Amino acid sequence: MPDTTPDRATTTRDRLIDAATTVFAEHGFRDAGVREICRRAGANPAAVNYHFGSKQELYWSVLRHAFEKAGPAWPMPRLADEPTDPEGRLREWIRWFAERMFGETVMSQLMIAEMRDHTEALDRLIDESIRPVFEEVSGMVAAMTGLHPTSRRVELCVSSIIGQCLFYKSAKPLVERLHSHHRRDLPEIERVADHVYRFSIAGIRAISEQPWDESPRLDRASGKKREERENDT
Numbered sequence: 001m002p003d004t005t006p007d008r009a010t011t012t013r014d015r016l017i018d019a020a021t022t023v024f025a026e027h028g029f030r031d032a033g034v035r036e037i038c039r040r041a042g043a044n045p046a047a048v049n050y051h052f053g054s055k056q057e058l059y060w061s062v063l064r065h066a067f068e069k070a071g072p073a074w075p076m077p078r079l080a081d082e083p084t085d086p087e088g089r090l091r092e093w094i095r096w097f098a099e100r101m102f103g104e105t106v107m108s109q110l111m112i113a114e115m116r117d118h119t120e121a122l123d124r125l126i127d128e129s130i131r132p133v134f135e136e137v138s139g140m141v142a143a144m145t146g147l148h149p150t151s152r153r154v155e156l157c158v159s160s161i162i163g164q165c166l167f168y169k170s171a172k173p174l175v176e177r178l179h180s181h182h183r184r185d186l187p188e189i190e191r192v193a194d195h196v197y198r199f200s201i202a203g204i205r206a207i208s209e210q211p212w213d214e215s216p217r218l219d220r221a222s223g224k225k226r227e228e229r230e231n232d233t
Contacts, residue, residue: 015042
């Protein structure tokens with residue numbers, strides 16, 4: 001019978017998550033071996049099923065744990081904290097997210113592997129952890145523009161804001177070689193966050209002041225709108 005005292009069980013579970021985090025980051029979900037995870041954790045080969053029920057559930061626990069541990073220790077800034085100052089909230093949110101992206105975390109390695117393998121855990125992570133972040137920023141942008149949080153213009157603005165921050169993480173080797181002054185210390189994080197904020201605010205204001213072009217795109221082959229081409233046939 002396995003020793004199920006709280007201290008022993010908790011310690012084994014934690015060791016499994018730590019070992020699995022490294023193995024999944026190195027090999028991805030599909031190529032990671034349960035025996036290798038247990039070997040690195042110093043646990044019985046049956047420990048994964050005992051503590052998590054399956055390799056898939058262990059993987060989900062690793063993703064959720066890594067997402068929660070990534071980035072700054074303070075909570076995500078929310079519009080509800082200061083609903084009359086959405087621009088100020090967005091500035092704080094970008095600062096929070098930029099530090100999250102600049103941080104050297106294993107989460108980025110796990111996400112790169114997940115983008116390749118695309119398991120069902122990604123959908124769970126989006127629904128439980130990533131979508132709430134996206135919706136929070138959408139609320140800030142919507143409050144600044146008067147648009148609905150789920151409108152296409154708001155979605156594009158939020159994607160652009162997040163994309164600017166992600167660039168410094170995903171393209172780190174490129175940025176370091178192109179930008180001679182690029183560093184990863186706190187002052188640099190603040191400079192980048194301030195730039196992303198100012199650039200984004202200018203774009204949001206410009207977009208909100210212009211009518212949204214809903215016209216169909218031109219077909220390059222004929223120079224006609226696609227709707228017109230369909231009517232010709």
